[in-house]
Amino acid sequence: MENQIKKLENHYIVSGFGRVGNRVAEELHHEGVPFVVIDRDPNKIKQCTDKTWLCILGDAAIGEETLKKAVIEKAKALIIGIGQDADAVFTAVTAKSLNPKLFIVARASSPETAAKLEQVGVERVALPYQIGGYHMANMALRPEVVDFLDIIVDNKHHELMVEEIPVSPTSGMIGKLIGDYFDRKKTSVVVLAIKKPDKSCVINPLGNVDLKENDKLIILGTKEDIEKTKEISK
Numbered sequence: 001m002e003n004q005i006k007k008l009e010n011h012y013i014v015s016g017f018g019r020v021g022n023r024v025a026e027e028l029h030h031e032g033v034p035f036v037v038i039d040r041d042p043n044k045i046k047q048c049t050d051k052t053w054l055c056i057l058g059d060a061a062i063g064e065e066t067l068k069k070a071v072i073e074k075a076k077a078l079i080i081g082i083g084q085d086a087d088a089v090f091t092a093v094t095a096k097s098l099n100p101k102l103f104i105v106a107r108a109s110s111p112e113t114a115a116k117l118e119q120v121g122v123e124r125v126a127l128p129y130q131i132g133g134y135h136m137a138n139m140a141l142r143p144e145v146v147d148f149l150d151i152i153v154d155n156k157h158h159e160l161m162v163e164e165i166p167v168s169p170t171s172g173m174i175g176k177l178i179g180d181y182f183d184r185k186k187t188s189v190v191v192l193a194i195k196k197p198d199k200s201c202v203i204n205p206l207g208n209v210d211l212k213e214n215d216k217l218i219i220l221g222t223k224e225d226i227e228k229t230k231e232i233s234k
Helices: 001-006 018-031 042-050 066-068 086-096 111-119 126-143 143-152 223-233
Strands: 012-015 035-039 054-056 078-079 102-108 124-125 161-166 192-193 201-203 216-221
Touching: 012 018, 018 035, 042 054, 054 111, 066 086, 078 086, 086 102, 086 111, 102 216, 111 124, 161 223, 216 223
Parallel strands: 012 035, 012 078, 035 054, 078 102, 102 124
Antiparallel strands: 161 216, 192 201, 192 216
């Protein structure tokens, strides 16, 4: 397993294999992306090895060595599912010091901790009680909409899905109009939004909007059509 982990590149690291971390790992597994799990509890590591997932016994909050074993310098993202807020902050600080470009998602139990995590460079913070409350309220208010959204963001349903696709600096899309690539007569892919590098967002863009380097397209379509679009965007 150590040799397999050393070969990882552009992978995801899951720190903490409790209820949240376990669910995160399940989703990454379904997506078919490379990942490695870190936990300090031998029993949790055994659960992970029983599923034949790559894992490391260690504590990411108390030093650099564990994160280095997970090849953090080559990782794409770190997902911190640790239940203790202080440990989550320490893990984020250490991770950013080892890989400043690392994309980090972390859980927090309070808005105060969420603010601290954002201050140390965490890109996305999840407050489980907030997410759960929001989702439950919308289940009651607009259940059919929630059911539809749950289907299209779940990549286990290949008939229709939503994906985020970056426009790379070498892409032939740069400088071209959306209508050149996403004409409904030519493709079933629909551009829902364009996320700009400055974090602004163009919702439901028209066909005469031109594409720029480092734009991110939020698209809706079948898995097959989305894979074709990914190739064009490179």
